[in-house]
Amino acid sequence: MENKRPLSPHIQIYRWHVSSLVSISHRITGIINIIAITLICLWVSLIFINQNNHEIINLFLSSKIGKFIILGLTWSFSFQILSEIRHLIMDLGYGFELKTSKITGLLVMFGSLILTVIFYIIGKNLI
Amino acid sequence: MVQINLPKDSEIKKGKYFKDKTGSKNLRKVNIYRWDPSTGENPRIDSYEVDMDNCPSKVLDILNKIKNEIDPTLAYRRSCAHGVCGSCAMNMGGKNGLACTKPHEEIDGDIDIYPLPHLKVKKDLIGDLDGLYKQYQSIEPWLKNNSKSETNEIIQSKEDRAKLDGAYECIMCACCSTSCPSYWWNGDKYLGPAVLLQAYRWIVDSRDEERNARLKKVADELKLYRCHTIMNCTSACPKGLNPAKAIAEIKKMLATANI
Numbered sequence: 001m002e003n004k005r006p007l008s009p010h011i012q013i014y015r016w017h018v019s020s021l022v023s024i025s026h027r028i029t030g031i032i033n034i035i036a037i038t039l040i041c042l043w044v045s046l047i048f049i050n051q052n053n054h055e056i057i058n059l060f061l062s063s064k065i066g067k068f069i070i071l072g073l074t075w076s077f078s079f080q081i082l083s084e085i086r087h088l089i090m091d092l093g094y095g096f097e098l099k100t101s102k103i104t105g106l107l108v109m110f111g112s113l114i115l116t117v118i119f120y121i122i123g124k125n126l127i
Numbered sequence: 128m129v130q131i132n133l134p135k136d137s138e139i140k141k142g143k144y145f146k147d148k149t150g151s152k153n154l155r156k157v158n159i160y161r162w163d164p165s166t167g168e169n170p171r172i173d174s175y176e177v178d179m180d181n182c183p184s185k186v187l188d189i190l191n192k193i194k195n196e197i198d199p200t201l202a203y204r205r206s207c208a209h210g211v212c213g214s215c216a217m218n219m220g221g222k223n224g225l226a227c228t229k230p231h232e233e234i235d236g237d238i239d240i241y242p243l244p245h246l247k248v249k250k251d252l253i254g255d256l257d258g259l260y261k262q263y264q265s266i267e268p269w270l271k272n273n274s275k276s277e278t279n280e281i282i283q284s285k286e287d288r289a290k291l292d293g294a295y296e297c298i299m300c301a302c303c304s305t306s307c308p309s310y311w312w313n314g315d316k317y318l319g320p321a322v323l324l325q326a327y328r329w330i331v332d333s334r335d336e337e338r339n340a341r342l343k344k345v346a347d348e349l350k351l352y353r354c355h356t357i358m359n360c361t362s363a364c365p366k367g368l369n370p371a372k373a374i375a376e377i378k379k380m381l382a383t384a385n386i
Contacts, residue, residue: 006169098362
């Protein structure tokens with residue numbers, strides 16, 4: 001009898017809002033960033049081994065998929081930075097009112113897009 | 128563990144459709160989660176067409192109307208109907224709340240009603256809250272004072288009393304805890320917003336002398352730090368309280384206190 005009881009639906013039916021979206025995106029971008037950093041380290045060590053490797057990776061990164069990955073990573077790092085600042089402020093005990101958390105969440109979302117553009121332009125002009 | 132899909136025996140099937148018999152022009156479709164423990168079948172969604180011309184303003188009124196006029200087999204908890212007892216907590220329009228204080232006007236389109244999320248369902252909209260009550264018991268929610276006298280008042284200043292505002296009003300309806308994804312995945316260990324808000328209420332009570340012991344008790348990776356400030360709890364609370372802030376305050380106390 002006890003075991004036959006069904007589990008009520010949860011994530012399937014619960015409505016998303018700004019704060020929960022920022023929180024889940026923070027986790028996803030966090031995982032992506034760790035993988036990205038590992039790959040970047042690998043890339044750098046490959047250059048040390050053989051200069052030809054640099055050419056191959058460069059060729060890949062200038063392709064359409066490569067550019068998408070670069071832009072995506074720029075966004076995911078931008079998002080992580082802003083969202084982490086938001087969480088740090090929350091750890092200090094501020095910004096828990098519903099309205100404030102919504103505004104800061106929206107700031108993180110749109111701010112990450114703006115930051116992506118800024119980082120991309122800076123990066124492009126440096127290289 | 129994170130489990131996105133429902134187990135096989137919990138998958139929701141299409142249920143019955145109750146067409147309107149009043150001939151009213153002002154109809155709304157209400158979809159309600161149903162599960163009958165006596166049949167052994169999977170849960171289903173029954174749809175009801177409800178005449179809104181003769182229905183008061185809250186979601187609970189719709190449920191009462193359906194039970195009284197359309198389908199008496201529908202089961203749900205309710206008692207005070209004034210947002211005080213916390214019995215009619217459920218998920219309406221994708222958000223937890225009290226059916227008796229939630230105006231159905233606030234829900235767009237069809238009105239979807241489910242039991243509180245991620246609970247074992249006893250019947251229809253009734254979830255099993257035993258686990259949550261056990262956790263509530265575990266924080267020992269009563270005043271602990273070593274004073275020998277049983278007749279002397281324990282004096283509390285107005286400022287100290289004000290610290291309890293926003294915590295003592297909790298009616299333990301479980302809207303917050305069952306809205307929390309962390310509580311869904313780790314509800315067996317993580318205490319959840321409702322219980323942590325109560326833990327906070329006793330930690331900050333100036334009359335309580337077990338403050339450090341209470342803090343030590345919740346200072347646990349799983350019991351407390353599974354809160355990732357998703358804020359579902361605060362946005363769900365029908366009493367307008369802020370469990371997320373209370374949890375942050377406990378974390379802050381643990382980070383700064385010497386225990």
